[in-house]
Amino acid sequence: MAYAATPTGTGAHPVASIQDTETPAQRDARMAWWRAARYGMFIHWGVYAVPAGVWHGKPVDGAGEWIMHDARIPVADYQQLPAQFDPTRFDAHAWVSLAKAAGMKYIVITAKHHDGFAMFDSKASAFNIVDATPFKRDPLRELADEAQRQGIRFGLYYSQDQDWTAPGGAAFGGHWDKAQDGDFATYLHTKAIPQIRELLEKYHPAVLWFDTPTPDMTPQLAAEIVKLLDRYPQLIWNNRLGGGYPGDTETPEQHIPPQGFPGKDWETCMTINGTWGYKSNDTDFKSTTVLLHNLVDIASKGGNYLLNVGPDAQGVIPPPEAERLQAIGQWLKVNGESIYGTGPTPFADPHGRYSATQKDASGKPAWVPTWDWRATRRPGKVYIHLFEWPTGAFHLADAKLHATGAYLLADPRHTPLAFAQHGAQLDVQLPAKPLDPIDTVLVITTADPVPR
Template sequence: MIKSIFSKTIILSLSAIVCTNSLFSKDQPAKAKLLPVHAKVDTSRTAWWQKARFGMFIHWGVYTVPAGLYQGKNIPGLGEWIMHDANIPVAVYKEYAKQFNPTEYDPEKWVLMAKSAGMKYIVITTKHHDGFALFDSKASDWNVVKATPYGKDLIRPLADACRKYGMKLGFYYSQANDWGNKGGAAARGHWDDAQKGSMDEYIDRVAIPQVREILTNYGDVAELWWDVPTDMTKERAAKFLPLLALQPNIITNDRLGGDVKGDLFTPEQYIPATGISGLWETCMTINNTWGFKVNDHSWKPAKQLIRNLIETASKGGNYLLNVGPETSGKFPQPIVERLEAIGKWMKVNSESIYETTPGPFKVLPWGRATSKTGTNGTTILYLHVYNWPEDGKLLIPGLNNTIVSAKLLANGNTLKTSKADDGVLVSVPAVGLDDNATVIKITIKGKADVSPFIQSPAADGSIALVPGLADLHTEKGGESIRPEGGNEQNLGFWTDAKSYVSWQFQVKKPGNYVIETWVATPASSTTLKLSVDKETIQKEITNTGGYNEYRKISLGTIKIDKAGLNTLTLSADRANWKPVNVRKLVLIPKG
């Protein structure tokens, strides 16, 4: 996976890219077609994926032998990056393979655990950045068959088990970073002469043949998950694309590099604040690492994992939850327990996750919502309630539709509803049915009609405008800004000066307001514009140290002449614009 120090810059470089048609290598299929950009995704290929909403990611390999320890020391960082982070020589690292003997590997058990948890597909690391292949490869002897005492292909029995139990199977493949085969890239550069060589020769000799092997030898492949495009030029990326014709229905992600978008945007370890236009799949770990690490005991509670799934579905994405098996092939017990807990919740509530679309609400103070198209012109809303109302009344804010029915999803008990000035009230039992999330199923007439959310002032008169509640705008053909993050949201991917955002808010007391925010940019100079009604201010932003280094600044003072509803617009000065990340704006009454 992408290490955190690289993720922002790598993902930013992928935010405004276009597919290329040139430079196929001579030994690849002649009739291949390139994958479309996000805006032209072939829905016949992706329909199953959009319905699935939940998948299992598996990181497994030789790195589970050291499991985060080298020369008696705990190596900080991700378990699967230990070779890189500890600068382990190739010859030394390859000795670990002699201890990789997963005699307790039971692929059918893996698949059934995923299935019981409610997962619809599995993506496994066929080869991670250490270059070790979990399959029988003719392109490199650095693989499980030739380099380990186990001596058998690990992917084939998993593919067979997936077919047996109706589980879709996808493959992760590290196409650029390869620290065990000569010429492969390394994110921070090589540390061993044994790694040096031509990257182009590596691609032609190892990567291209191995991708052909995994797309040819294991039946249908649902998803191909590229990762970390270090040194991947357009020409290098183009060599891989014709191979996709071997699996006409395959879905790919956005990490190949070389200006290729693929089908899926892949947020890592976060859920986008407002979702993303197009298809997206957020990948997250159960603890802090992807590959098994013996000293990582920071297991996320099952409640958090269930709510991550709900949060992702409520914004129109898929949740790819990672597990890191031990060398033996067993899942650590905390993983087993969490999958069982998720499965227990999904057994009752999966209807509110599978085949859903985003809920229509910008703000739900008590939880999240998903939706589906109902029958006879109705829409179904699934309300996932985290904070159960103490007074027995749940307000659905801003909902204007006529209610056809309301019931608890778990037991089918009918609930009474009534109109309120600011939405619909649902009469609920004194206690919720599930502490993780109790789901209420609401059927309404027509498409959801929800009044816009209007931000109100706090008790001190200040007004906080957060990225996740902004309205996003861009001119035709432009790239949209994307709200990112969880608790610390920011407006990111602001690569197009034509894009801008706005907020609606209430003002009780007209007057002058100081506007503060937090910004991050590596640019030497870039300028933001801010306007309310006819009042406009501009502020030059200088280098803060990078896209992750935020600085608190004052944008200036603006006069707001009228009480009631106002709109603030934040835009770019096109004459002086470089990308910048912006956190919430806070309007503070002056004087």
């Protein structure tokens, strides 16, 4: 991971992308399933799970999947790791079943990260899990087939720009080994583009997730990739290809934008602990409450939540991650109506403020959210997600809607709640205790459609 902004293009693209040529109606149809999904599983898994954040007996700072870069590991040494990679406990059925139990609607897994190691059977490079490991199996094939069986959309992450083991591949901060030297365009045409072609032809992903474009990815070189992408008119791809191509989705990483991206499709990707790829010493797992509140906050701003798991070298998703996903899934079984297929809040309350003292990663005033409540909507209903339980009644000061009823979503009888509305002032009487300690959803039915 690690975000690098896509350069802004000027003028026409060398090759028109699907986003350049489709009509608004065609785009809406192509993006419909993704917009309704709201929640997906990111999987960072690769040969970097073998060192698991430790090199020569010493912990390496940074993300687990960046260990080669951060420890400046020579190419020849890193290429010895696949011999130790035999994830015999990998179970595609278990992984996809976990995603489904978590309420996730799609999966995106690393086909090749920046270390250049392919997690699939690639004819373009022998540095892959089938040819270079004792495992000899293609986990992407197994996952793609299992996802289809279980009705989960299947997507692939591919590091098109950085590649630390292929001559000519880019590396943030520059190369550290002579074996990395070479021509970027040659790397692109001999490895990256052939592998992207393999992924599209063999696995038919619904999503292709690019990452960390550098200036090496010129508009002309990016256009060579776009030629491939345009052969798959239903494909959804993000804003990290480079070369001035905006793709389909904005990709804030490890944070939730205060207002989201109004009018755009966007997806926050985030870790459950501190790293994407597995690190044995990273046990700082976010609580179920934090993760669920993040999901609701993102949905209330019209975005998707791509939540990461980092399986270990045996092919096991860490139990603390699985436990949190299953707990969220239990909540969604009851309250999923308030997330899937919903639109952003109809209310003006920003639920937070910009700090006068704290700064964010870019040096700007940090956004400090207030974890009181959020709202999502669909025609005829507004869902109030109550993180803090009000005493007596829930009060809305800017309810520019005509309420016709109210009930708690987790109440199987949908017992009507008393309410009073005077202009934009709405008060709903609540029971003494919430039905869920993390988020009890109050449903307000409306006479007007409250359009998305």
